[in-house]
Amino acid sequence: QVQLVExxxxxxxxxxxxxxxxxxxxxIFDINAMGWYRQAxxxxxxxxAGIISGGTRYADSxxxxxxxxxxxxxxTVYLQMNSLKPEDTAVYLCYAVRVGNYYWGQGTQVTVSx
Numbered sequence: 001q002v003q004l005v006e007x008x009x010x011x012x013x014x015x016x017x018x019x020x021x022x023x024x025x026x027x028i029f030d031i032n033a034m035g036w037y038r039q040a041x042x043x044x045x046x047x048x049a050g051i052i053s054g055g056t057r058y059a060d061s062x063x064x065x066x067x068x069x070x071x072x073x074x075x076t077v078y079l080q081m082n083s084l085k086p087e088d089t090a091v092y093l094c095y096a097v098r099v100g101n102y103y104w105g106q107g108t109q110v111t112v113s114x
Contacts, residue, residue, distance in 0.1 A: 001026045001027055001103075002024060002025075002026045002027055002028055002031065002096050002098055002103040003024065003025045003026045003103075004022055004023070004024055004094045004095070004096060004103060004104065004105035005022070005023045005025075005105060005106070006020060006021065006022050006092065006093070006094045006105040006106065006107065006108040007020070007021050007023075007108060008020040008021050008108060009092060009108030009109045009110045010109075010110070010111070011111045011112075011113065012084055012110075012111070012112055012113070013112070013113050014084060014085055014086055014112055014113065014114050015083060015084065016084050016112070017080070017081060017082045017083075017084065018081050018084065018110060019078055019079065019080050019081070020036065020078065020079040020081070020092055020094075020108060020110075021076055021077075021078055022034070022036070022076060022077045022078075022079075022094030022105060023074070023075065023076050024075045024076065024077070024096060025075065027098065028075055028096070028098075030098055030099065031096045031097065031098045032052070032053060032097055032098070033050060033051065033052045033053070033095075033096070033097040034050065034051050034070065034077050034094070034095065034096045034097070035047065035048070035049050035050030035051055035052075035057075035068060035077070035094075035095060036048045036049050036050070036068065036077075036079050036092055036093065036094055036095070037092070037093045037095055038088075038090035038091065038092045038093065038110075039090055039091050039093065039107075040089060040090040040091075043090075045093075046059060047059060048062055048066065048079070048092070049062065049066055049067075049068035049079060050068065051068055051070055051077065056068055061087075062081075062088075065081065065082050065083045065084075066079060066080065066081050066082070067079070067080040067082075068080075077094065079092070081110070084110075084112045085112060086112045086113065086114045087112075088110060088112050089110060089111050089112050090109075090110060091107040091108070091109055091110075092107065092108050092109075092110050093105055093106075093107045
C-alpha cells in the first residue's frame with residue numbers, strides 16, 4: 001500500500017503562484033510513476049504533470065508555467081504552479097503507480113480568482 005497526503009492548495013489571484021506538496025509513505029520503494037491530476041466541476045480528470053521512469057510530462061495547458069519535482073530524501077513530490085489562470089481552478093490529486101496499481105491522495109483545492 002501507498003499513502004499520499006497533499007498540501008499547499010488555496011485561493012490565489014490570477015498571475016500568482018502556489019506550490020503543492022505530496023508526501024508519500026508505505027511501500028514506496030518500487031513506485032515507477034508519480035504526479036498530479038486535476039478535476040474541475042463538470043470536466044474529466046486530466047493529467048497535469050507526471051514523473052515517469054525518470055522523465056517528466058506535462059499537459060499542454062500548463063507547459064512553461066508548472067514544474068514537477070521529486071525529493072527522494074523526503075519522499076515528496078512537488079508541483080510548482082506559476083502564472084496561474086482562472087481555468088487552473090480544480091481539485092488537484094496526487095497519484096502514484098506501483099506494480100500497475102494507482103494510488104490517490106485526498107485532493108487539495110486550488111482556486112484562481114480573476
